[in-house]
Amino acid sequence: MAEKILSIFIDESGDFGAYDRRAPYYLVTMVFHDQDCDITGNIQALNDCMSRLGYPFHAIHTGPLIRRESVYAEDLMTARKSLFNALFNFSRKLDFKYICLPLRKGETMCSEALMSKLARLLDEELQSMQDFFARYSRIIIYYDNGQVELTRVLKNVFSGFFSDVEFRRVKPAEYKLFQVADLMCTLELLSLKADSGSFSNSEKEFFSSVRDFKKNYLKPALKKKI
Numbered sequence: 001m002a003e004k005i006l007s008i009f010i011d012e013s014g015d016f017g018a019y020d021r022r023a024p025y026y027l028v029t030m031v032f033h034d035q036d037c038d039i040t041g042n043i044q045a046l047n048d049c050m051s052r053l054g055y056p057f058h059a060i061h062t063g064p065l066i067r068r069e070s071v072y073a074e075d076l077m078t079a080r081k082s083l084f085n086a087l088f089n090f091s092r093k094l095d096f097k098y099i100c101l102p103l104r105k106g107e108t109m110c111s112e113a114l115m116s117k118l119a120r121l122l123d124e125e126l127q128s129m130q131d132f133f134a135r136y137s138r139i140i141i142y143y144d145n146g147q148v149e150l151t152r153v154l155k156n157v158f159s160g161f162f163s164d165v166e167f168r169r170v171k172p173a174e175y176k177l178f179q180v181a182d183l184m185c186t187l188e189l190l191s192l193k194a195d196s197g198s199f200s201n202s203e204k205e206f207f208s209s210v211r212d213f214k215k216n217y218l219k220p221a222l223k224k225k226i
Contacts, residue, residue: 005035006136009170010143011181012150013063013189016111025192026114028101028122028150029185032132032226033177037095043176046090053082059172060087060179062186066206081206088217091180097226098181099125100188115149122157129226133162142170142178187221194218 014026033039050058064070065080072080101121105114126133133139139162145151158165172178193199194210207213 003138004136005138005140006133007033007035007177008139008141009033009175009177009181010141010150010154011178011185012147013185014105015147016114016149019105019107019109024105025189026103026105026118027185027189027192028118029098029181029188030100031096031098031177031181031184033094033096034136039094039176042090042093046086046176049086050083053079053086055083057173060084060182061172062087062183066186067200067202077206084206087179087183088221090176091183091224092220094177094180096177096180096224098184098224099129099226100184101125102188102192111149115153118150119153119157122153123161126157126161132226137164139165141165141167142175143167144172144178145169184221184224187218191218 009031010028012026012028014023016026047056050056050060060083061070062084065072065084068075068080072083075083101118103114103117103121109117139158141154141158143151143154155167158167170178172182190199190203190207190213193203194213199210199213203213204210207217
């Protein structure tokens with residue numbers, strides 16, 4: 001029997017630092033992709049689109065893209081929206097599922113307490129997905145090791161839960177599904193901000209309104225959520 005392999009691409013929003021009332025959330029998003037589903041054509045189409053937009057061999061980072069930061073600081077709104085929509089439309093056409101683990105950081109919560117809370121939440125989520133994971137004989141986890149604390153949590157929980165799991169460090173530009181994880185994480189964070197009335201001016205400008213964000217982006221994305 002052919003080996004069934006599940007790829008899990010992981011990205012986060014926030015950090016394990018001190019509480020900041022302007023950024024109280026910490027989120028971890030996981031994109032699940034069955035390696036039997038060929039997405040070569042989709043990737044080529046996205047690469048061609050990004051080249052036409054002037055960003056060949058580029059990893060799209062949706063947070064800075066929305067806020068007009070980093071490499072996007074000189075880009076006009078039309079260019080940034082085109083790049084964002086290229087990744088969003090790419091994701092809509094793919095066959096994948098995702099989950100998001102949202103945590104609200106407490107004012108007195110230290111990094112160890114946040115790690116412990118995240119580990120419990122991840123363990124509970126994996127327990128609830130046993131039937132889903134039972135379809136696969138092997139699991140490969142892709143993460144860029146951007147945060148040492150998250151890397152520790154992932155290795156401890158996944159290694160304790162699965163007998164055959166492999167961890168790979170990724171370069172975001174080389175994996176489009178890692179960029180999809182970044183996109184989904186951003187959309188989930190924006191959903192929390194929309195519900196709490198804390199959309200920033202740059203977010204309002206980028207999406208026109210909270211209503212348009214939910215209708216045009218969040219609602220289609222949630223169809224992929226487990």
